[in-house]
Amino acid sequence: MTIRNVRDHGQRYRPRMACLKKVETVVLEMQDPKTGVKSQTQRLVITTIPHAITGEDIVAWIANRLKIDASEAQAMGTMMVAFGYIYPLQDHKRLIIKPDTSLYRFQTPYFWPAQQWPVEDTDYAIYLAKRNIRKKGMLELYEQEEYNNLYKWMNHKWDFIVMQAKEQYRAGKERKKPDRVVFDCQERAYWVVHRPPPGTVSAMDHGLDRMVDPNLEEKKTPDYYRRIIMFTQQCIMRPRVKSSVSIGALVKYTATYKEHDPFLNSCLPSNPWLTDDITYWNLNMPNVETPTKMRVERWTFSFGELLADPRGRDDFRLFLKKEFSGENLAFWEGCEDLKWGAAETMKEKAQQIYKTFLARGAPRWINIDGKTMDITVKGLAHPHRYVLDAAQTHIYMLMKKDSYGRYLKSPVFKETQKKAAAPDAHRFSETQLEQNSKRRRPSLSPITLKQQEEEQKAKLAASGPVDITQVMSKLEKKQRK
């Protein structure tokens, strides 16, 4: 069972069972007469069958060899039995390892699952027919049903099947008794693995087969090499970052977010999954009035985090309004809307954005360099989703490098930080926890939440107190119309 090609894209016939190669090496080691599992003989009335091994020896050997604990070794032993490398001699229909003196034997390589031939129904029919010949009524109920099914749809080759079965039965009778018993056991074990009795979880159940065989070699034409050359050249030209920098950044990211990871740190006031109390979720709704301290801390990690959180973005918008540079964020939001919005309104949206932000003398003119402006205006002749990409990136970097830093030092942010909620940890007693679990209610669906948000916004727009910033924005809206 050696790997045939260097670039073997996986198994030949058994898809999704790459582990079989690994299991085989372990099984081969187990069979080593010196360092493998100790074997003993099994007595059957008058015959003795050699090379039987006990379940507990198997588990102990695995635990010792792979340096794992007993429960994992047992799981691994069960896997070997489920795949059919080892089969139980007693209770043969249960494919598990019992870590006691129950006897098992190694399956012959002919019947190993990694063999190249598929398990055919014809072979199964021959096997069942053979058992029927040997002793009528020997088939179990599920086997009887299978036999009847196979008889129905393989009727056209039934003569062939019966003939084969008779041949095999005759050949079997000519063998010595111990060999015959062993072979029968092996064959029976093979079919328990591949045609499991009802209710057994089959290890052979691998899900769907692959559609395309990745091992098919592509024809080596000049075109093929041309593509490879082009791709590799592009790859080489791409800038590469030093591992130390890149991996260092990964490590830093996990360290920065460690406090915020609910699996590594408890969250305040309490994790709703542990205490069934949903205060945490209520405090962290997308558009809550007062954010929590942890949430505000996340805004300081990166500009992306600030923009991604709707509450953070609101705060940032407020700051920009005070600085009279709100058009940058408004432009960025317009670009996002264009990128992810419906295709039919794309043209109008693009035109609107041009008139409001980019045209000469526009009411909310944004400051981008000449080259980017040229590219963008040219692109707007044939608008598509990504037409404003260059301008958007420019404005994003501008906000990130300039406004973001000032925002973090601004009174707006400091105010938000001061007012941020820092709830105390919950301390629930047993009875309180039980009450909590009884009071579980389904959440509002995000669709309903969105609708409520829209209604709220509409209400505010219709009847809010008049303040100068609102008037200004109303004027802008009028101008835009």
Place this chain on the structure above:
Amino acid sequence: MGEMEQMKKEAEGLKTQIEAARKAVNDTDMASAAAGVAPAPRVQLKTRRTLKGHLAKIYAMHWCTDNRLMVSASQDGKLLIWDSHSGNKVNAVPLKSSWVMTCAYAPSGNLVASGGLDNMCTVYNLKTPVIKTVKELDAHAGYLSCCRFLSDNEILTASGDTTCALWDLETGKQTTVFLSHVGDCMCLALSPDNNSFISGACDSLAKLWDIRDGQCKQTFLGHTSDINAISFLPSGNAVVTGSDDCTCKMYDLRADQEVICYQDAALNSGVTSLALSMSGRLVFAGYDDFNCNIWDSLKGEKVGVLSGHDNRVSCTGVPADGMCVCTGSWDSFLKIWN
């Protein structure tokens, strides 16, 4: 033939060049970079909810961005939408074809999609009181293995015909087709900034694609069998893949190479699914041996096991706020752990 020989030589030469370039920047490895970090604590999670309702193997699940709703797909021909905290089933979407392999929740919460052996991706609208099919996206030549929404207007799909595609939901047509894999595409993941995505396929390669120009930007080698699961680290600079060769690997996008491999001599079953905690420190990987192992992403050690399923773990997911992890299995149950 002379021309072919020349090109072959050139291709080989370039291959050695790129390997040299990768080696040149490889001035450290994860072990030394993470040497100063304390190892992650032993994580012992308990099952907080068991969601019962499906009648057959569960093939896929996906959390909604509100951290409480999730959708799961099972081969009994239903998509179930759960309110995970209360355990209620909010909706049941009957599918035309019961051979479903994937499901996805739109970030807005308005739509869900599913697909499988019918080669189509069907998108359903959850806003109306009776759930209606919005579109049936039919152009793939093979089964649909994974789909993810970019917004309410665009969706990405990965298919067994070795291609991935970006669809416009209004026209129902493919905007871009991503060609490069030579084996069935099994999984895909969106980058946090939604500008690129990665796909894993049965040719044991993971590829990074740019959504805008449809080109494959980077290819990651290293696995020796089908890649079944793939995910971005929340920082967007690294990718974790899980494969049938029983290992998971992390690749760094900027250094363009494999950084660490999560493997164990005792592990002998393929990885079916994976999910990351919100800091990226923990990797939850579901295996064929009915367990889900938890790895410390920086140290490469196993820090916990989630055992409890009676059959293969087929899907894993961590919601956006990172509060818990959900595993779905062929035993038809979904379990939520914390």
